[in-house]
Amino acid sequence: MLSAGDRISFETFYVRHVDTVLAYVSRRVSQPDVAFDVVAETFARALDRRTQYRSRRGPAVAWLLTIARNVLIDAQRRGRVADDTRQRLQMQPVVLEDEELREIEERSAAPLSEALQRLPAAQREAVERRVLQEEPYATIATSLKCSEQVVRQRVRRGLAALREDYQEEQR
Template sequence: MRAAYELYGEELFGFACKALDDRQLAEDVVQETFVRAWRSPRGFDPDQGSMRTWLFAIARNGVVDAMRRRRVREGPGHSSWDAVSESPSAFDPVDQLLERIQLGEALDRLSPQHREAVVEVYFGGRTCAELGEELGVSASTMRSRLYYGVRALRLVLEENGWLAS
């Protein structure tokens, strides 16, 4: 756990601090994250994702819990917090960060050719014809790589529980 803390502690703190906008509360969340991880080591399955992803998932739950506790403490008279916590976008930055981590790990599991096709076309905004020309392969080959790359990506995300089946 000490090695995990040294590797990911600062990153988790930044994540919690940004989500909560409260350094002390963020420190508490990070501490609780590592306590939860230490108490439930069987929750980590390297076939499901990296240690980093697992810790971020625990931290996200800690952030949500901290937000709920803060809301209860502040009571119903605190309208600004009520508006934020009821908003559907209240966790968007947190969810987006977790999604990027999960997507990055899923992309790492694709073959280099499939990963390149998916990243360049979906995230780079390029066409299969452009990419194929640059790589010296036909557009139909690039479309095939893209199709099978997206299919493999979906399977990885589903296997890891990151995407509904």
């Protein structure tokens, strides 16, 4: 999916994951224009570094959310969202109108919340704590009184179910 020269597959990747990244970012950023900038820089970095993705390390969405987390940390440190990667890739800035900002607000939370509610409780908790709250596997396992492997499996299954659910909605 993230091959070095295939922009069409990256577009498919973007369409598949943009709402998840937007929901993740919007839970941490209150202004829709800032959320948009973080999402844009996240995907620019993913495009720029697509050859670094290794599927054996986990699902692509987890890799993408890690990039988003790093962009957010960077933005907090700098006091603004960096656009270095977008500039280097010569991406034109996007100017958002009020209507587009409202759409970002609407899209940011509802799909993820609804999708998470459809997961079994154990998977939902594992995904929320690991992916959204970024808790270490060991911490989650200790509090749930199970092994890290069980938590990893719940996260993996939950993310797979979310991906499948999303793909069904797109058809």
